[in-house]
Amino acid sequence: MKHETKPVSPAAALAVLRPSACPGLVRVVPARDGGLCRIRLPGGVLSAARARALADAALTHASGVLELTNRANVQIRGVRTGEEAALSATLIGAGLGPAGIDAASPVERMCAADELRNVMLSPLAGLDPNAWCDTTEVAAALIDMMQREPRFAALSPKFALQLDGGECMAMLEHAHDIWLAALPHGATVRFAVGLVGCPTAQPIGMLAAEDVCASVRALLHAFLDLAGTDATRMRDVLAAHSLEALLQRAQQHGDFTLMHDDAALRTWHRAASPADLRLGAHALHADGRGYVGAQPALGRIDAHTLRALAALAEDSGNATLRVTPWQGVLLPDVRARTMPAALERLRALGLVVSRTDPLARLIACTGSTGCAKSRADTKADAQRLAALLPPGAEAHLTGCERSCAAAHRAPFTLLASAPDHYDLYQRDDTQSGFGQRFGRLVARNLTIEAAAPALAQRPRSAQDV
Ligand code: SF4
Known part of the structure; x- marks a missing residue:
């Protein structure tokens, strides 16, 4: 008797081969308003032709609603059931997939290559004439190195690197698993390196520009050597192992040439990035x-x-x-x-187009119209709050503790407690740790109208610019 085999959908194949809840180019994850497809844009760069292709794909296969993310990516919301694979193929055909991957590649290979593009650059990379270097080529080399090494497919889709060229504008609040920041060194440029933070944190050492790829490769191997089954991020490995153990392990993986004792590194600090x-x-x-x-x-x-x-x-x-x-x-x-x-x-x-507009100072996650986890309609509530927001105040509305819209601690966070009601937190950089994720609890169960006046108070922070 002949058995017919049903074709396996990309989502079903990935759920077995590479399980994760993170949306991606071929991993279209279900949400309350339809499928969610995230398109990673190396360096945030999007040509006009590809922007049109994205817009057309969002109209053809989804609701026509897109979002810009806090990792400088784009996501398409409301993907129609049954159209996920066609959407992915269209986007890959438009050149929005990883380099060297076409729609005929095995789905887990496409997915891994896509997820290894988490390298954050300044939006002015290659544009700011006063930066110490153009990071776009180094970033491309790093992504290529990671995509070529089969073992790095084991890295979590959330594992992220930051490469900072010293541009006047940079994200300096998101923690990255590994960060590198250019600094002048005589007539050359070197890179300060840090773990679990961003370029305003203390570096662990410095690399010559030509050693960046080999040294990051060694660090990634060391991370995977030491990561237990539940350790997906660098902070997990450093919670279980000393920094010295990690660096010693990196030495076993080829050229790892971290320099420590250097006057340029000791005196270096990352300049602020004015909002x-x-x-x-x-x-x-x-x-x-x-x-x-x-x-x-x-x-x-x-x-x-x-x-x-x-x-x-x-x-x-x-x-x-x-x-x-x-x-x-x-x-x-x-x-x-x-x-x-x-x-x-x-x-x-x-x-x-101006910081004086209240909507420039508000962020909100998808909320209850698109996410089943949300306890409130954060987008609509943020629109209401915009009309009441005190001058200069900044706030983040989140439907649950996952904080999808903000990878940093905002000056004020409104955490939904119930429809139309929020607990209010205020950033306080003297506190740290997961229990203080949003800062100090100021008040519980406020309506938007009751919360607005409390946002006039300045947060206690050294990071305000
Ligand atoms: S923060 Fe929570 S409620 Fe908001 S989109 Fe993320 S998971 Fe959903």
Whole structure:
């Protein structure tokens, strides 16, 4: 008797071969409003052509709603059941997949290559003439190295690296498993290296630029050697093993050339990244050429607006967009005389272009319309809060403790306790640890109207810029 075998869907195959709840290009995960597909953008770079392809795919296979994420990626919401594989194939065909991967590649290989693209760069990587170096080539080499080494497919989809070239704008609040930051060293550039943090933290040493790939490779092998079954992040390994044990293990994996005792490293500190640089028009060159920054309200954008942004990037800039880790977007290479008109078009599209706009200072997770875990409609509540937000106040609304919208501790966090009600936390950098994830509990079970006046108080933090 002949047995017919049913084709296995990519999601079903991945659930067995590479289980994870993290959405990706081929791992479209279910949510309350349909499937969720995350497209990783190395360096946040998105050409106008690919932005159009994304918008078309979101309309053809999903609800037409997209989100910019706090890792400078894009996700498509509301993917229709049964259209997941077609969506992934369309996106890969548009060049939005990992390099060297096509739609015929085995799904677990595609997925691993996709998930090994978690390298955070400045949105101004390769654009800021005052940066110490252009990190885009080093980042491409790091991603290529990780994708080539079969063992690194075992890294968690959340395992993340940061590569900082010293640009005037950088994400300096998200903790990364490994971070590297350029610093001047005589006539050359070297990289400070740190673990479980970002470039404002204490480095563990310094690398020559030419040693970055081999040394990160050795560190990743050492991490995997020491990681127990439940250890997915560097902090887990360092909770169970000393830093010395990790570094000794790295020495066994080829060239690991960490330098410690160096005056340039001892005196180095990462300059702050002013929040005002994220929005509006900013010159980078003596002739006034620079970039224009904007953000869609609460990180959400529809496909038609994304198409309009692609057209604007072609008309005013260099036909690319840069997605930022503040759920915003930059148009690079805009001439000084073009900037006012570009800003006006961004405003007309409904994007926020100034920090004085309350929506520039609010973030909210998907909330109960898209996520079954949410105890409140955080997006709608954030819109209500925008009308009441005190000048200068910043807040994060989250539907549950997972804090999908913010990888950092916001000055104020409103954690949903029930529909329309929130517990209010205030950042206090004198406290640390998971129990203090959002800071100090200020009040319980507040309505948005009751919470708003409390946000006028300045948070206790040295990180405000
Ligand atoms: S933070 Fe919680 S409620 Fe909000 S999207 Fe994430 S899992 Fe859902």
